[in-house]
Amino acid sequence: MALSEFDLINRYFRRGAARRGDVLQGIGDDGAVVLTPPGQDLVVSMDTLVEGIHFPVETNAEDIGYKALAVNLSDMAAMGAEPAWFTLSLTLPEVDLDWLEGFSTGLFCLADEFSVELIGGDTSRGPLSITVAVHGLVPHGGALYRHGARAGDFIYVTGELGDAGLALRAMQHALELPPQVYAAALARLNRPRPRVREGGALRDIAHAAVDISDGLLSDLGHILHASGVGASVDVGAVPVTPWLHGNIAGTTGDNRNWWDLVLGAGDDYELCFTAARERQQALETALSRLSCPCTRIGVIETAPGLRCRFRDGREYEAPPGGYDHFTNVR
Numbered sequence: 001m002a003l004s005e006f007d008l009i010n011r012y013f014r015r016g017a018a019r020r021g022d023v024l025q026g027i028g029d030d031g032a033v034v035l036t037p038p039g040q041d042l043v044v045s046m047d048t049l050v051e052g053i054h055f056p057v058e059t060n061a062e063d064i065g066y067k068a069l070a071v072n073l074s075d076m077a078a079m080g081a082e083p084a085w086f087t088l089s090l091t092l093p094e095v096d097l098d099w100l101e102g103f104s105t106g107l108f109c110l111a112d113e114f115s116v117e118l119i120g121g122d123t124s125r126g127p128l129s130i131t132v133a134v135h136g137l138v139p140h141g142g143a144l145y146r147h148g149a150r151a152g153d154f155i156y157v158t159g160e161l162g163d164a165g166l167a168l169r170a171m172q173h174a175l176e177l178p179p180q181v182y183a184a185a186l187a188r189l190n191r192p193r194p195r196v197r198e199g200g201a202l203r204d205i206a207h208a209a210v211d212i213s214d215g216l217l218s219d220l221g222h223i224l225h226a227s228g229v230g231a232s233v234d235v236g237a238v239p240v241t242p243w244l245h246g247n248i249a250g251t252t253g254d255n256r257n258w259w260d261l262v263l264g265a266g267d268d269y270e271l272c273f274t275a276a277r278e279r280q281q282a283l284e285t286a287l288s289r290l291s292c293p294c295t296r297i298g299v300i301e302t303a304p305g306l307r308c309r310f311r312d313g314r315e316y317e318a319p320p321g322g323y324d325h326f327t328n329v330r
């Protein structure tokens with residue numbers, strides 16, 4: 001390494017004076033020190049991205065930096081928390097200055113947008129892997145959990161699902177997309193917009209929430225399991241972008257592969273949440289203020305299990321062995 005570990009940290013990750021007034025000590029000591037406001041609970045979350053597993057080897061450094069933080073901010077969103085500080089553990093096969101420049105640019109681009117500050121980390125040598133731990137705040141007792149869903153709640157998702165999975169499959173040559181469709185889908189895969197403001201707005205409205213990182217059915221399953229309830233989902237109501245819609249509109253169980261992708265593919269980082277039906281107007285108002293599309297896709301029921309139906313009444317059954325093997329999508 002031409003650059004010492006110390007130089008590397010100073011050059012790419014230490015950015016002069018603290019940007020947030022609540023950071024008493026950032027990068028540079030044995031530990032960071034932050035001020036936690038009275039009346040707030042601290043929410044902590046961590047996610048690791050490993051090359052070749054969580055992102056394709058050919059992903060550019062800037063996108064990796066962005067996504068490493070984005071997936072963590074998405075967890076804060078699902079908790080209804082406002083992210084404040086994060087730490088970064090970086091394992092690098094070599095010191096590649098161009099890569100570090102790109103990585104830190106992508107990372108800080110998102111950090112600055114959401115006013116979260118990098119306050120420390122760790123750097124070592126090995127196969128490329130990035131771990132971010134993020135710390136956020138919620139008013140005491142106000143966090144959103146997976147376990148809060150109640151029978152009778154409506155189930156909603158923000159934005160549209162399926163595009164990140166579409167891009168991944170196109171990258172793997174499992175399907176071919178028109179160039180503009182591919183570009184848009186790839187942006188969803190590489191630069192997911194964490195729904196942080198939306199999560200905050202839902203804090204006083206939703207009963208339960210989760211971010212969609214592993215696929216709608218899998219992540220909604222976490223809510224059902226944690227809450228001890230079941231659900232019915234109207235498959236045809238699940239929101240998708242126009243190109244996907246054009247391919248699956250009017251189809252039912254006969255066009256299974258597309259539904260497997262929309263319902264099962266992860267990486268979209270939208271929110272799935274439940275709320276009492278009387279709160280529908282309140283949540284529509286809150287989310288439209290943030291220009292966030294929101295779609296009702298089903299209802300929470302007492303009977304355990306997840307029942308997915310097409311509009312014609314036929315049942316959708318998830319592929320055996322989970323949702324992450326879509327080799328036969330066309």
Ligand code: ADP
Binds near residue numbers: 013031118123
């Ligand atoms: P120590 O040996 O006490 O653990 P290090 O030499 O590992 O400290 O790190 C020195 C300082 O640089 C610490 O404040 C640490 O939090 C920070 N740091 C190390 N690696 C990173 C990184 N990848 N990103 C941000 N801060 C880092």
Ligand code: MG
Binds near residue numbers: 029030
């Ligand atoms: Mg130390």
